[in-house]
């Protein structure tokens with residue numbers, strides 16, 4: 001926890017304050033000096049980083065130690081990098097700072113316990129850009145102090161899916177893809193014993209939503225591995241999503257009985273079609289010989305079945 005300021009006039013508040021203010025403070029300090037400590041406080045922020053899930057809400061609570069009424073204080077939450085105001089409570093004359101546009105309409109000040117010096121800020125609809133360092137800052141008429149803490153934004157993505165393709169010769173190319181992760185997930189390939197396999201490639205891209213999509217390819221020998229898993233893990237939540245494939249079940253045209261069957265059926269069908277066409281043609285050519293005299297004109301105008309058969313028969317050896 002940082003940002004505590006013990007020597008008031010020398011340091012000055014962090015943003016937008018005017019020199020006149022410091023002079024007033026010095027005056028007040030001098031007035032109050034006879035009873036040192038009565039007006040001092042520490043700000044205690046979240047002790048561990050706040051984990052905020054994308055799309056959900058996060059509560060950033062801060063309190064005063066010793067416990068004291070903060071109703072008449074100025075309370076602000078701001079980001080340090082990039083610097084900007086997230087939310088402010090109070091009636092201070094200092095209107096220089098404006099709430100960052102990305103937080104407008106998303107913040108809610110929880111002051112149920114403000115008389116005990118305990119307040120919280122609820123941020124709705126967490127987005128990836130909300131992650132980073134935050135400060136909560138309390139200012140009374142005589143003193144100020146702040147606390148710094150981290151917000152970790154995260155989300156676990158979808159169960160990965162496989163694309164299985166035949167590779168060169170005896171190889172199989174496996175591609176594992178998963179979307180909707182934040183921050184960058186870790187992707188691992190494992191064999192049936194849980195041992196890590198080295199991928200041929202891995203790419204991480206940022207989707208339109210600001211979340212990560214990860215894709216990795218692995219080349220395995222057809223005979224080598226029984227079961228291969230692709231595991232994508234969120235390192236903050238320690239959540240992993242896995243998909244596995246048993247290569248023994250993976251069928252490819254060369255060693256696939258039903259494909260061979262299909263080829264045979266198609267061959268038989270083609271042979272039968274040729275035989276039928278030939279039979280029809282033989283019948284038609286006999287029939288058209290008998291009718292030749294009566295049909296002369298018609299035959300002349302459009303290609304007859306007879307002529308089509310002749311063409312077919314001359315193509316087929």
Ligand SMILES: *[C@@H]1O[C@H](CO)[C@@H](O)[C@H](O)[C@H]1NC(C)=O
Nearest residue numbers: 061110111112113118119120
């Ligand atoms: C206020 O204090 C009560 C009792 O300690 C607690 O249950 C409640 O959650 C607090 N409210 C907020 C907004 O922190």
